[in-house]
Amino acid sequence: MKQHDIPVPLCNKCALESGSLFKHLSPDEIITINFEKDFRQYRRGDILYQEGNRISGFYCIHSGIIKVYKTGLDGKEQIIRFAKAGDYIAYRSVLSNEPACTSAKVIEDCQVCFIPSEILVSLIKTNPEYALELLKLACHELGEANSFITDIAQKTVRERLAEVLLFLVHDFGIDEQQYLKVSLTREELANIVGTATESVIRLLSEFKTDKLVELNGRKIRILNERGLEKISNVFS
Amino acid sequence: MKQHDIPVPLCNKCALESGSLFKHLSPDEIITINFEKDFRQYRRGDILYQEGNRISGFYCIHSGIIKVYKTGLDGKEQIIRFAKAGDYIAYRSVLSNEPACTSAKVIEDCQVCFIPSEILVSLIKTNPEYALELLKLACHELGEANSFITDIAQKTVRERLAEVLLFLVHDFGIDEQQYLKVSLTREELANIVGTATESVIRLLSEFKTDKLVELNGRKIRILNERGLEKISNVFS
DNA sequence: CGGTACGTTGAGTCATATCAACCATAGTGG
DNA sequence: CCACTATGGTTGATATGACTCAACGTACCG
Numbered sequence: 467m468k469q470h471d472i473p474v475p476l477c478n479k480c481a482l483e484s485g486s487l488f489k490h491l492s493p494d495e496i497i498t499i500n501f502e503k504d505f506r507q508y509r510r511g512d513i514l515y516q517e518g519n520r521i522s523g524f525y526c527i528h529s530g531i532i533k534v535y536k537t538g539l540d541g542k543e544q545i546i547r548f549a550k551a552g553d554y555i556a557y558r559s560v561l562s563n564e565p566a567c568t569s570a571k572v573i574e575d576c577q578v579c580f581i582p583s584e585i586l587v588s589l590i591k592t593n594p595e596y597a598l599e600l601l602k603l604a605c606h607e608l609g610e611a612n613s614f615i616t617d618i619a620q621k622t623v624r625e626r627l628a629e630v631l632l633f634l635v636h637d638f639g640i641d642e643q644q645y646l647k648v649s650l651t652r653e654e655l656a657n658i659v660g661t662a663t664e665s666v667i668r669l670l671s672e673f674k675t676d677k678l679v680e681l682n683g684r685k686i687r688i689l690n691e692r693g694l695e696k697i698s699n700v701f702s
Numbered sequence: 703m704k705q706h707d708i709p710v711p712l713c714n715k716c717a718l719e720s721g722s723l724f725k726h727l728s729p730d731e732i733i734t735i736n737f738e739k740d741f742r743q744y745r746r747g748d749i750l751y752q753e754g755n756r757i758s759g760f761y762c763i764h765s766g767i768i769k770v771y772k773t774g775l776d777g778k779e780q781i782i783r784f785a786k787a788g789d790y791i792a793y794r795s796v797l798s799n800e801p802a803c804t805s806a807k808v809i810e811d812c813q814v815c816f817i818p819s820e821i822l823v824s825l826i827k828t829n830p831e832y833a834l835e836l837l838k839l840a841c842h843e844l845g846e847a848n849s850f851i852t853d854i855a856q857k858t859v860r861e862r863l864a865e866v867l868l869f870l871v872h873d874f875g876i877d878e879q880q881y882l883k884v885s886l887t888r889e890e891l892a893n894i895v896g897t898a899t900e901s902v903i904r905l906l907s908e909f910k911t912d913k914l915v916e917l918n919g920r921k922i923r924i925l926n927e928r929g930l931e932k933i934s935n936v937f938s
Numbered sequence: 939c940g941g942t943a944c945g946t947t948g949a950g951t952c953a954t955a956t957c958a959a960c961c962a963t964a965g966t967g968g
Numbered sequence: 969c970c971a972c973t974a975t976g977g978t979t980g981a982t983a984t985g986a987c988t989c990a991a992c993g994t995a996c997c998g
Contacts, residue, residue: 536848536849536851536852538852538853538855538856538857539856539857539935542856544851544852544855544856546848546851546852557841558841558844558845559841559845561834561837561838561841562838562841562842562844562845563838564841564842564845567845567848567849568848587834590830590833590834590837591830591831591834592830594826594827594828594830594833595827597826597830597833597834597837598797598823598826598827598833600837601797601826601833601836601837601840602797602798602799604837604840604841604844605793605794605795605797605798605800605840606798606800607844608794608798608840608843608844608847609794609795609798609800609803611844611847611848611850611851612772612782612803612804612847613772613803614847614851615772615780615782615847615850615851615854615896616772616774616780616782617774618851618854618855618896619774619780619854619896620774620775620778620780620896621774621775622953622954623953623954624953651975651976651977652976652977652978653976653977660851660854660855660856661954661955662954662955662956663976663977664954664955664956664977664978664979665953665954665955667977667978667979668954668978668979671978671979683977684976684977699775858985858986859985859986860985887943887944887945888944888945888946889944889945897986897987898986898987898988899944899945900945900946900947900986900987900988901985901986901987903945903946903947904946904947904986907946907947919944919945919995920944920945
């Protein structure tokens with residue numbers, strides 16, 4: 467968490483680039499945030515906060531990737547979502563005024579800004595446009611959670627794994643050679659799908675046999691997106 | 703949907719009784735809502751709105767019970783939540799400005815007020831306190847959705863059924879004889895738990911054998927709450 | 939009286955979890 | 969430099985939870 471010579475990113479620039487919700491703020495409000503925020507850096511494996519913590523603010527991600535997860539019985543993680551540049555995390559527990567219901571851990575080294583709760587609350591109170599956007603965000607996430615629930619309850623592991631791969635493609639993109647830009651362990655994949663690590667390994671190698679993907683260690687190459695869509699039953 | 707002579711409930715009175723979010727509104731705002739709202743009555747089986755619909759407002763429940771669900775492949779329902787007196791439904795799709803991601807169907811005859819989107823949006827813009835409460839609501843629901851996801855992904859059907867029974871106890875209560883106040887079909891129970899109807903039937907009769915519940919058709923009597931808690935693993 | 943929706947039970951099957959062994963890699967410390 | 973350990977990946981064998989299919993009972997309703 468040493469700062470070296472890395473310049474603290476400016477919210478106005480960052481908001482434009484990342485499309486974070488700060489783009490709805492006035493210049494004055496941006497200045498306040500810039501002043502009040504705390505810039506932090508984390509490396510893979512670091513934990514930003516843990517389930518049960520009372521959190522005194524939220525994080526806006528400037529770069530890197532974070533996984534947000536719940537820990538179930540016997541310590542098994544269930545990954546709820548990922549956060550990348552422009553995303554907020556921990557705002558849920560700030561606004562509902564509850565302890566964190568999730569933990570957040572770094573997947574790819576990241577830079578984040580920590581903004582105290584009071585700032586968020588006062589923005590909501592003085593900038594209705596921003597409040598509305600926050601509501602929109604929360605409601606959108608709620609919709610995604612609902613779909614997730616239905617998927618886990620009704621689809622097979624095979625279908626869900628295909629769907630997760632497609633989700634990762636859309637959320638993080640693929641490079642010129644069709645390689646997924648995020649790199650996750652098999653266990654992390656299992657913790658998104660909601661299954662055992664071994665099942666992910668077996669199914670991935672089936673997908674490989676079926677020429678849907680190519681596997682190079684943690685790097686996954688997407689060969690046949692349509693095929694994965696068919697398996698995942700995403701469209702009706 | 704005929705109105706007979708039933709008096710339209712007044713929001714101020716209703717808000718106090720039911721504890722709906724309207725309690726955060728000013729007298730003037732209450733008057734506006736009272737004027738703009740549309741009072742409606744529905745009977746068991748009626749559908750308020752369906753997945754994919756564009757909705758032009760949200761519903762505040764005055765009485766009765768509604769199930770909110772998603773329809774998965776092959777038409778199987780996944781119940782996402784229930785709404786009863788004081789609860790809002792459809793506000794998610796109004797605020798995220800997306801088509802409904804769920805359907806809503808009446809479980810117990812109900813009276814609801816329909817409030818146009820514009821009213822909601824203008825309240826958010828003029829009453830920050832109310833906006834904050836709405837955010838709190840949405841964020842709280844998000845937390846519950848996260849728990850639900852983890853449960854479905856990690857717990858067995860047996861554990862989840864026990865948990866659902868406890869949830870129904872806390873959400874709807876039990877009468878003097880320990881009978882659950884909501885009455886659901888086995889299929890509906892299965893659609894909350896995320897399993898097959900037959901599995902619910904089998905497990906319920908196991909619970910009966912173990913003296914945890916008593917079954918009288920659709921009426922379920924809770925005999926041993928502690929036992930159900932133990933099975934459901936709710937506490938760590 | 940037949941029809942429809944719901945509940946129940948049994949039997950068979952399959953997907954997935956669990957357990958165990960093993961390999962590869964990288965980092966650590968003596 | 970080598971043994972040591974930890975972490976992640978892979979594969980096989982086995983067990984079983986839960987689904988599916990099918991038959992049948994029950995109750996209510998027009």
